[in-house]
Amino acid sequence: MTTYTICVFTENSIGLLNKITIIFTRRRINIESLTVSETERKGISRFTIVIKHEKREAVEKLVRQIRKIIEVLAVFGYLNEDIVYNEIALYKISTPLNGKSVDVETINKIYKAWVVYWGLDYVVIEKTGTETEIFDFFRYIKPHGIIEFVRSGRVAVCKTPQGLIEYLPEEITEWEYYL
Amino acid sequence: MGNLLEIELKQETLPAPAQEKEGHTFLSGAQAMMECLLAESVDTIFGYPGGAIMPTYDALYDYIDRINHILVRHEQGAGHAAQGFARVSGRTGVCLVTSGPGGTNLITPIADAIIDCTPLVCIVGQVKSNLLGTDAFQETDMIGVTTPVCKWNYQIIDPNEVPEIMAKAFFIAKSGKPGPVVIDFTRDSQAAKMTKPFVYKKVEKMVSYNPRVVPKQEQIEKAAELINKAKRPYILFGHGVLIADAVQELLDFVEKTDIPCASTLLGLSAMPNNHPNYMGWLGMHGMYSPNVMTDECDILIAVGMRFDDRVTGDSTKFAPQARIIHIEIDPSEVDKIKKAEAPVIGDAKEALKMLMPLVKKGDFTGWKNEFRKLDVKEYDKVTLRDLSQEGKIKMAEVVALLSDKTNGEACIVVDVGQHQMVTARYYQFKKANSFIASGGLGTMGFAIPASFGAKVGAPDREVVGIIGDGCFQMTIQELGTIAQSGLAVKMIILNNNFLGMVRQWQQLFYDNRYSFVELQNPDFITIARGFGIDGHTCSERENLSDSLDKMLDSKKAYLLEVIVEKEENVFPMVPAGTSVSEIRLE
Numbered sequence: 141m142t143t144y145t146i147c148v149f150t151e152n153s154i155g156l157l158n159k160i161t162i163i164f165t166r167r168r169i170n171i172e173s174l175t176v177s178e179t180e181r182k183g184i185s186r187f188t189i190v191i192k193h194e195k196r197e198a199v200e201k202l203v204r205q206i207r208k209i210i211e212v213l214a215v216f217g218y219l220n221e222d223i224v225y226n227e228i229a230l231y232k233i234s235t236p237l238n239g240k241s242v243d244v245e246t247i248n249k250i251y252k253a254w255v256v257y258w259g260l261d262y263v264v265i266e267k268t269g270t271e272t273e274i275f276d277f278f279r280y281i282k283p284h285g286i287i288e289f290v291r292s293g294r295v296a297v298c299k300t301p302q303g304l305i306e307y308l309p310e311e312i313t314e315w316e317y318y319l
Numbered sequence: 320m321g322n323l324l325e326i327e328l329k330q331e332t333l334p335a336p337a338q339e340k341e342g343h344t345f346l347s348g349a350q351a352m353m354e355c356l357l358a359e360s361v362d363t364i365f366g367y368p369g370g371a372i373m374p375t376y377d378a379l380y381d382y383i384d385r386i387n388h389i390l391v392r393h394e395q396g397a398g399h400a401a402q403g404f405a406r407v408s409g410r411t412g413v414c415l416v417t418s419g420p421g422g423t424n425l426i427t428p429i430a431d432a433i434i435d436c437t438p439l440v441c442i443v444g445q446v447k448s449n450l451l452g453t454d455a456f457q458e459t460d461m462i463g464v465t466t467p468v469c470k471w472n473y474q475i476i477d478p479n480e481v482p483e484i485m486a487k488a489f490f491i492a493k494s495g496k497p498g499p500v501v502i503d504f505t506r507d508s509q510a511a512k513m514t515k516p517f518v519y520k521k522v523e524k525m526v527s528y529n530p531r532v533v534p535k536q537e538q539i540e541k542a543a544e545l546i547n548k549a550k551r552p553y554i555l556f557g558h559g560v561l562i563a564d565a566v567q568e569l570l571d572f573v574e575k576t577d578i579p580c581a582s583t584l585l586g587l588s589a590m591p592n593n594h595p596n597y598m599g600w601l602g603m604h605g606m607y608s609p610n611v612m613t614d615e616c617d618i619l620i621a622v623g624m625r626f627d628d629r630v631t632g633d634s635t636k637f638a639p640q641a642r643i644i645h646i647e648i649d650p651s652e653v654d655k656i657k658k659a660e661a662p663v664i665g666d667a668k669e670a671l672k673m674l675m676p677l678v679k680k681g682d683f684t685g686w687k688n689e690f691r692k693l694d695v696k697e698y699d700k701v702t703l704r705d706l707s708q709e710g711k712i713k714m715a716e717v718v719a720l721l722s723d724k725t726n727g728e729a730c731i732v733v734d735v736g737q738h739q740m741v742t743a744r745y746y747q748f749k750k751a752n753s754f755i756a757s758g759g760l761g762t763m764g765f766a767i768p769a770s771f772g773a774k775v776g777a778p779d780r781e782v783v784g785i786i787g788d789g790c791f792q793m794t795i796q797e798l799g800t801i802a803q804s805g806l807a808v809k810m811i812i813l814n815n816n817f818l819g820m821v822r823q824w825q826q827l828f829y830d831n832r833y834s835f836v837e838l839q840n841p842d843f844i845t846i847a848r849g850f851g852i853d854g855h856t857c858s859e860r861e862n863l864s865d866s867l868d869k870m871l872d873s874k875k876a877y878l879l880e881v882i883v884e885k886e887e888n889v890f891p892m893v894p895a896g897t898s899v900s901e902i903r904l905e
Contacts, residue, residue: 151527155472162466210471
């Protein structure tokens with residue numbers, strides 16, 4: 141199984157998530173993670189969808205089929221080496237009175253994670269990184285007692301010098317920047 | 320380009336408060352819808368009223384002098400009729416139905432239209448927008464339900480959206496690879512007035528959707544190079560040729576290059592059947608030489624076809640030796656089933672026009688003769704038997720006789736099953752857009768509504784529906800539509816008292832275990848008469864010719880029931896999932 145990251149650029153309209161994901165359903169491809177947000181251009185959304193698949197050919201067909209959706213502007217399928225990517229995770233760790241104290245120095249220096257909230261008898265630690273790094277830290281912090289753990293979908297940009305805009309229809313270069 | 324920027328701005332500015340001057344009112348959403356139809360030169364729609372679409376039907380009442388509304392008996396009929404209309408005329412078919420069951424009854428035609436690339440605009444009523452998502456009376460999530468089977472859908476909740484969205488709808492339905500568009504029209508947006516004057520601007524381009532019509536020159540050059548080197552080239556053309564109106568271009572191309580060609584089922588009638596380069600049609604029940612020769616050619620030129628599994632059989636064994644040129648408007652079709660060495664993305668008409676000056680004049684007499692040698696084998700084993708005039712009347716002789724009597728110029732609408740395959744085999748098409756069938760979805764019940772839709776789309780042509788006894792009963796209620804609309808549609812039931820194709824499979828592959836395929840049929844002629852349509856039954860061979868004459872001479876709709884051999888099989892046949900080399904002749 142190879143991991144593929146599929147980036148879909150679309151107009152920002154209602155129901156598009158369904159129109160895209162239904163193609164995965166039809167082809168019986170499970171979505172490992174999915175992230176949606178507006179891009180640097182107003183009105184253009186970016187879907188980052190991670191899947192695992194054995195056949196590159198099938199992924200190419202999937203990409204082309206997604207491109208057929210009317211509101212879709214562009215679709216790219218990437219291998220891990222083509223992209224810079226990250227995820228973010230939050231760990232709610234139990235820190236009861238008289239319990240083992242968390243080693244903030246190791247957390248910061250070794251694991252590049254940060255305590256972002258101190259509760260009365262728990263802390264929330266934030267870590268960004270790849271799936272492997274997030275789970276490495278998970279194993280380290282587990283003995284403290286994990287009350288809750290959540291991991292986001294992947295965000296990714298490709299390793300080419302070009303920007304999104306160069307792949308999109310010409311008209312869009314006139315579109316306003318987001319914010 | 321203007322359109323999308325405008326849409327973009329629209330999201331920013333909320334609808335301005337009504338600026339109605341005294342004595343001047345803006346159009347309602349429903350009236351705006353009617354104006355959109357006129358702006359798109361729509362003169363005929365097929366529909367069925369109901370609660371959530373009533374404001375639109377009320378608006379239609381003021382437009383009946385300009386828009387001919389055909390009242391069907393079931394929404395499925397409206398959809399297939401619109402398909403028949405679109406297929407024969409090349410125009411976009413329009414349906415108007417209500418919410419809930421009205422919309423869900425339209426799902427089969429929508430699914431049929433997407434797979435057979437038929438341009439439809441389906442306007443479906445929806446509950447008031449404040450009731451959306453509440454399980455209101457006759458509420459169905461039509462956007463959710465139709466997403467996997469339509470080319471585009473959109474829910475209108477503001478009457479001001481109507482012109483812009485309908486312009487997009489008609490553009491999307493007809494352009495590129497055509498398909499069905501669903502407009503979910505909330506009841507309140509039909510009734511409410513627009514807050515600005517109605518302005519209709521046709522869409523010719525969208526930022527996110529702008530299919531390539533003119534192929535890239537380098538793709539054309541690569542294809543031409545392959546064609547010019549070919550020793551045994553072979554053209555397979557499909558529905559795309561008819562959709563692109565490239566019939567003349569294909570003929571010119573074939574005549575210049577002298578390359579033998581064959582059609583897919585839906586490509587039938589794009590090439591006159593008596594043309595010396597036309598070898599027949601291929602596929603599961605297609606003809607012998609067109610199927611077998613896919614294994615012999617060196618260059619395969621696929622024009623507007625998509626290597627459907629009913630064409631290829633086992634696609635891994637389909638023409639493995641051939642280098643493929645694939646002329647196709649939809650980039651996602653290229654390499655989907657068969658890898659193309661020279662893809663040409665674009666409209667078939669443009670592609671063939673651009674290829675013309677680059678290809679050499681050819682002479683493939685020897686190569687064509689190889690096809691003709693195989694034709695003799697098929698004639699001896701299949702055709703002679705089908706037309707033997709022994710025993711009970713056979714489907715083939717009915718179709719062959721009809722073909723003679725109509726000089727191959729009628730518009731033939733078929734349903735799904737044995738009669739469909741026999742018609743494709745024995746009708747000698749001479750005119751384009753003359754074979755209308757549900758190919759991809761294989762929808763039984765297609766033919767009655769599609770044939771009257773075709774008659775509306777081509778009132779001057781003789782339209783003959785050839786229908787099985789099983790299929791006929793799936794949309795039999797549409798006889799009422801035919802009678803009420805006074806459409807002179809001719810229908811032939813080829814009655815074998817069986818679901819013939821399923822029975823054939825059960826005989827050949829399931830050891831003669833006939834599981835629920837025999838029908839107890841009604842008296843079709845009495846039923847037709849009950850609807851006000853005349854007809855008669857023919858069960859003897861000596862009456863067949865007169866019976867067909869009587870049907871064809873009728874100035875009104877007419878139903879001819881022909882009792883045919885019960886257990887006749889259709890050959891040749893490529894059993895499902897095998898390669899074309901395993902084709903059976905008996």
